[in-house]
Amino acid sequence: MPAIEQLPGLRTLQVAPLDAPNYRTPPHNIEAEQALLGAILMNNDAFDRVSDFLLPAHFSEELHRRIYEVASTLIRAGRTATPITLKTHLGDIELPGGVTMQAYVARLYREATTIINAEDYGRTIHDLAVRRELITIGEDVVNAAYDAPIDSTPRQQIEEAERRLYAVAETGRYEGGFQRFSDALVTAIDMASSAYQRDGHLSGTATGLADLDEKMGGLQRSDLIIVAGRPGMGKTALATNIAFNIAKAYQAEQQPDGSLKTVNGGIVGFFSLEMSAEQLATRVIAEQSGVASYKIRRGDINEDDFRRITDAARQMQSIPFFIDQTGGISIAQLTARARRLKRQRGLDLLVVDYLQLLSGSKSRGDNRVQELTEITTGLKALAKELAVPIVALSQLSRQVESRDDKRPQLSDLRESGSIEQDADVVIFVYREEYYLRNREPREGTEEHITWQNEMERVHGRAEAIIGKQRHGPTGTVTLAFEAEVTRFSNLAEEDKLPARM
Known part of the structure; x- marks a missing residue:
């Protein structure tokens, strides 16, 4: 079609005199x-x-x-x-x-x-x-x-x-819109093929906790995973353990175009809004070395402990684990920094510790429910955009403490129903041992003997309660928990142990 000449009724461009300032006209057609x-x-x-x-x-x-x-x-x-x-x-x-x-x-x-x-x-x-x-x-x-x-x-x-x-x-991206269902089928088959070839046959990224992986199929790309619990339950420890397991297992292969493709584990970004990077590093060192974190902080260690600490630190230096310890950042700042990490280093998992320490836009004012809705919606959109799982930690309301059975429920998620709505997976961390320890009866009584038996039953055990999962079943996964080194691990069930001679 021949170009249409400029119709009357619109501005015409005038040629400026030679001595006039050289103003440039914004591009238009x-x-x-x-x-x-x-x-x-x-x-x-x-x-x-x-x-x-x-x-x-x-x-x-x-x-x-x-x-x-x-x-x-x-x-x-x-x-x-x-x-x-x-x-x-x-x-x-x-x-x-x-x-x-x-x-x-x-x-x-x-x-x-x-x-x-x-x-x-x-x-x-x-x-x-x-x-x-x-x-x-x-x-x-x-x-x-x-x-x-x-x-x-x-x-x-x-x-x-x-x-x-x-x-x-x-704004105005050309891609998107409808696609043929056959194209989606090809993508689904490719995902199944990758899962079959990957260690553990998981469609997602392995957490390093076998029973949890079996229930979830690993952490799925574009999922928002909420890990919630009352203080002292170990939700930060669980998120840290998973993040470190994934970073430690990182393997990549070079593509024909020179880029790297993750084939196992992943590159991890960790927003530590509550703890400093040094505190988080101390936790990870304690977990890997087996030396209690409070001993590391106090310097209450012997030569063997120090050797184990330095060996663990040396092994961890090369893992792709990146920490942002800035406190009080907004969802907009977090989004910008996550995009930058993805662009500069790559990214396979993002962890946010924790939701209630993020802030929304200033326009939300004092309405915390609307602000938290903006935050969870933003995290879900970011997970889809970057095509990585995002693990976000969340506090639970105090109403848990008023019940006889203190196992958390979806209704306990604090401040907004948007957390439950936007999340693809909700995992509650619960340790009965924590509550039972605070209810010790007087020694020498029959109640104390019963209490001791109960303590032996729950000692070193934790529950990861999957309260919601879009892609699979809900239920409870029992894990081993070592409080001194804040380490979650697979529980050695009796039926999974080798046969005794």
Whole structure:
């Protein structure tokens, strides 16, 4: 289709005098906008080719934005968009040069010849709008760097610029939409094939806890996994154990294009909002070396303990385990940092310890329920975007303590039902030993003997209660727990032990 000459009624570009400042005009294409609008008015089917990525704001001319917006509203309402039906909604505004709105729209319609190139025109308009937005962001970054308020750090400015740039990148993406079911079938078969070839025959990433993996099939990509429990139950220890097991098992193979593909284990990002990186490292060293963390902190160790600690630390130096210990960050900051880690180092698992220490956007005000909804929705969207499992820890409400049976339930999730709604998997950590220890009767009584027997039964045991799972069954997995070194491990059940001689 030949290019349509610029129609009257729009601004014309003037050549600036030689001695005038060299101002650059933001990129735009009036002819492409006119051609697309004409094609839509001539055949409303053209709108379907651009409607999933092109918005009124992408047009450089306010007049064109208004025409596209009205036409979009009519078409989506099941009505026909023509110069006649648009007339009522656009009004009879007189444009520069004495051209009326009705005459301008009628000429757009007359000049249109085909809808074949409608999608190409739409993409041209969209791409130019993105370039204009990039120019605006660049100007704002420069101005903010020059005139930054005292309470705005360079790091905050960088993260805000990253957030805006990513928002531009995601707006109007061409990919997406419907796909053939046969394509989805191929993806599902590939996943099953990979699971068959992988150690343990798991479709997801192995946690290193065999019984939990058997129940869940490993941690699945794009899943939001909530690990919840009351204080003292060991939810941070469980998340840390799983994260370290995955990082320790990391293996990758080089692809033909030079990139690395994870074939076992994974690269782990850990947002430790409660503990410092040193405290987290001490926990992991205690778990790997078998030396109690309180002894490591106090220096109450002998030569053999020190050797085990240094050996464990030396083995851990090469594992792909990355910690962000910044406290009080927002969901927007967490998202930006996770994307950066994925881009720079790679990422196969993200851990957030814990949900209630994240903050939402300032616009939410004091409504904590809405803020937590924003946080969980953002984490679920991030898991899908990065195609990695996200393990997020959560506190439980105090109502657990008021029940005789203190095993947690989904209704105990604190502050918002959005946690249960957005999560793909919810795992509760429960240790009966913790509660039983605090109810010791007076020594020498019959109750004390009964209590001792109960303590022997539950000592060193923990329950991972799967309260929700989209891809599999719910139920309880019993694990071994060593409190001194905060280590969860597989429980040696009697029926799984070797036969005694």
